[in-house]
Amino acid sequence: MACNELVNVKKTLLHSPICRLKRMLQQLEVSDVDFEELKRNLEFTASLLEALYTDGTQPPFDADDDLQLRSDVVPVEVRDWLASTFTQRVQPISRRPEEKPRFRSIVHAVQAGIFVERMFRKAYSAAMPDQPADVLNCLRDLDRWSFDVFALDAVSSGHSLKTLFIELIIKHQLNSRFKVPISCLISFLCELERGYSKHTNAYHNHTHAADVTHTVHCLLMRTGVLYSMTELEVLACLFAAAIHDYEHTGNTNNFHIYTRSELAMIYNDHSVQESHHVSAAFRILQDENTNILMNLTRPEWLELRSLVIEMVLGTDMSSHVLQVKAMRTCLQQHESIDKAKALSLILHAADISHPAKSWSLHSRWTPRLMEEFFTQGDKEAELGLAISPLCDRQNTPVAQSQIAFIEFIVEPTFSLISDMSEKIVIPLIQDTTDASPTCSRYRELQWTVADLVSFRSLWMRHTEENKSRWMAKMKNGVSDFRDESETQTGQETA
Numbered sequence: 001m002a003c004n005e006l007v008n009v010k011k012t013l014l015h016s017p018i019c020r021l022k023r024m025l026q027q028l029e030v031s032d033v034d035f036e037e038l039k040r041n042l043e044f045t046a047s048l049l050e051a052l053y054t055d056g057t058q059p060p061f062d063a064d065d066d067l068q069l070r071s072d073v074v075p076v077e078v079r080d081w082l083a084s085t086f087t088q089r090v091q092p093i094s095r096r097p098e099e100k101p102r103f104r105s106i107v108h109a110v111q112a113g114i115f116v117e118r119m120f121r122k123a124y125s126a127a128m129p130d131q132p133a134d135v136l137n138c139l140r141d142l143d144r145w146s147f148d149v150f151a152l153d154a155v156s157s158g159h160s161l162k163t164l165f166i167e168l169i170i171k172h173q174l175n176s177r178f179k180v181p182i183s184c185l186i187s188f189l190c191e192l193e194r195g196y197s198k199h200t201n202a203y204h205n206h207t208h209a210a211d212v213t214h215t216v217h218c219l220l221m222r223t224g225v226l227y228s229m230t231e232l233e234v235l236a237c238l239f240a241a242a243i244h245d246y247e248h249t250g251n252t253n254n255f256h257i258y259t260r261s262e263l264a265m266i267y268n269d270h271s272v273q274e275s276h277h278v279s280a281a282f283r284i285l286q287d288e289n290t291n292i293l294m295n296l297t298r299p300e301w302l303e304l305r306s307l308v309i310e311m312v313l314g315t316d317m318s319s320h321v322l323q324v325k326a327m328r329t330c331l332q333q334h335e336s337i338d339k340a341k342a343l344s345l346i347l348h349a350a351d352i353s354h355p356a357k358s359w360s361l362h363s364r365w366t367p368r369l370m371e372e373f374f375t376q377g378d379k380e381a382e383l384g385l386a387i388s389p390l391c392d393r394q395n396t397p398v399a400q401s402q403i404a405f406i407e408f409i410v411e412p413t414f415s416l417i418s419d420m421s422e423k424i425v426i427p428l429i430q431d432t433t434d435a436s437p438t439c440s441r442y443r444e445l446q447w448t449v450a451d452l453v454s455f456r457s458l459w460m461r462h463t464e465e466n467k468s469r470w471m472a473k474m475k476n477g478v479s480d481f482r483d484e485s486e487t488q489t490g491q492e493t494a
């Protein structure tokens, strides 16, 4: 963002808290105090100022950012792992020619009468009344960044993916818009959950899929990007998130390539698993009993399929560096943002989001992932292969790897998501507020800006907290990263 543009954005953002502070002072002077309103105004003002402060103090973007791993800080095993997992020598995925969908303006959306209502500000009435009380209770937190997917899995008897996906489809009114037969939806989700349990993975299972689906929903709402999307794009995002690791084998792509697995043969070593996830999921739709997309028109179906393929292939971690670099360049050069690229980045961010959540969640995901890595290491040892980085049960610096993962992968990705969303959302809001400062949308849009800016401080607070937790474990020489994790309840925000 250019400097004067940034100043304008900041001025716009500061306008509202300043007005509120003045009004609060006036109220106090005449002793006309509505404490509830005062509290709400103070909270709003504090969150905006905090977010602006955080935003202003964060380090600037590094234009030439690769992973920048300094050998004196990052242990060699961790460097090997980062380099072998998050970069690729192969050239970028081919781009679709000319016509690329761009973000439409909020003004256009308002004019077209298809403005998305601010769902999570309203009291949310659960869409599935037949659900047990515990499930309904859990789903009340659906719009929160700290939503506990493990708790949902427990109360839904291991059906977190099914429960959550149906809830989100109904909440976004996609079942009615795309005439999704509920029986198909249930059968499709049963099939999906079955596929996720095929390899009994500690991490890549239906709970992870549910987590990523929830996180995509939350990211779209918190960043305001949802406002600039069509319903078809929202459906594509939720669908892509739900299927993104379908039938995951619990191994890395490199393992498939080295062991010349069946999947590596089918997909010629390119994004081996991601290609399988998307292909196998679309196969479920070939059966009319599970074809949840049966009532889409042909152009809708083609557009959705194209988006889903691009998004799921974008979860291949070897495209991380290229993806991040391409988006950064786009932002720095003031190019318009390609929607499919933006949505792919959002799914990728959701896929690596647990270190940007509360410790109580992050500390439960990490041992699961490590166990899956170690199981692969055990297999590699049995096969007489070199053990992949981070897969050696006896000798893996877990805390260091987490700190490096957060610092070199998660924070830059979330920072980019925040910048990208500002670029998409803020100009649209400025357009609209200039046009009609008194309309009810004005308040809605102010909230969108507030959410967007406070989102940056929210995830940063969590990554900082998680890094300090790992650092403390390292300093105290705690090698058992599993302790406390299952019993945490912790204080959570937002």
Ligand SMILES: Nc1ncnc2c1ncn2[C@@H]1O[C@@H]2COP(=O)(O)O[C@H]2[C@H]1O
Binding pocket: 245, 315, 317, 351, 352, 355, 366, 369, 401, 402, 405
């Ligand atoms: N905390 C973490 N530490 C290391 N790797 C991670 C962590 N979280 C996610 N990942 C990796 O990021 C990948 C994202 O795509 P997958 O879910 O297929 O597999 C995930 C893991 O390989």
Ligand SMILES: [Zn+2]
Binding pocket: 208, 212, 244, 245, 315, 351
């Ligand atoms: Zn995943």
